[in-house]
Amino acid sequence: MKILVVDDDPDILNIVKTACEQECFNVRTANSARNMWEALENDPPDLIVLDIMLPDASGLDVIKKLKRKYEEIPVIFLTARKSDLDMILGLELGADDYITKPFNPRTLIARIKAVSRRYEMGPKDRNVVKLGDIEIDMNSYSMIKDGKKEELPRKEFELLKLMIENPGKVFNRQEILDRVWGMDFFGDFRTVDVHISKLREKIGSEFIKTVRGVGYKLVIPEDEKS
Incomplete structure (x- = not known):
């Protein structure tokens, strides 16, 4: 599975990248919204882990745009905020799950796998x-x-x-x-x-x-x- 991790904190990027690589995931990182869009254009991932606070954009605005252009890519957002409103807004705008900082890397891996399983089921044909x-x-x-x-x-x-x-x-x-x-x-x-x-x-x-x-x-x- 190809995962794109977007966060401006190098320590977070390293923690998530290490945990994902231990699961044999193919991981790329980006430290800004601009770098994220460039990575998406070059090679869209199977899942995005996205920080809600980026230096050049609001993660909530990014999720909104992501779901318009790349609806098929699941998004788990990271937030250091404890506000229920931020979490609800993120889910409402299309995020598939969230996790608050600080977090246990194994918890993030569990959520990545859970979201991935839900997407693998896919929609059924209906009239x-x-x-x-x-x-x-x-x-x-x-x-x-x-x-x-x-x-x-x-x-x-x-x-x-x-x-x-x-x-x-x-x-x-x-x-x-x-x-x-x-x-x-x-x-x-x-x-x-x-x-x-x-x-x-x-x-x-x-x-x-x-x-x-x-x-x-x-x-x-x-x-x-x-």
Whole structure:
């Protein structure tokens, strides 16, 4: 597996590089956003470990741009901040996991392997599903709304896909985390709430219902399935 580690701290780069090479990963490093983009153009990696604080760019802005251009590459971000908001924002913008500094290198390796396993599963072929005036293309992680195609972030799509495949079923937050993020995920229930909120903004709150004290379910009228 090819990994690109982006951090301006040479000690962090060395620690992560050493730990990854012990797992026989092919590791490259970059100490700025500019160097990261150059590395991506030359040889895109299988996974990126990204510091949230870079000297020439905000890691949150970088994640946003990364997921627009390289949606298929998973990202684990590193942060020295303890703020829940930073962690939630990073996940909301498309990061697949996060780890706070200081960290045990073995913990980072475990998370790299867990994220990699989730990406290896890949999407299943499905037909188009209609939600009101919106068409959800189950083959391309996208939807058509008001005649315009919009790509959905991977986790938002996988959450929506889970609910579409099980219309009417109530999922509690833990089950959603296990099914969408995997049992190896280290986040908490707020991750689910953030992604549900974003989906409601995009497809309409009338389709995703909250079952108080239990969780969430998707309601699809029978005549809107295709």
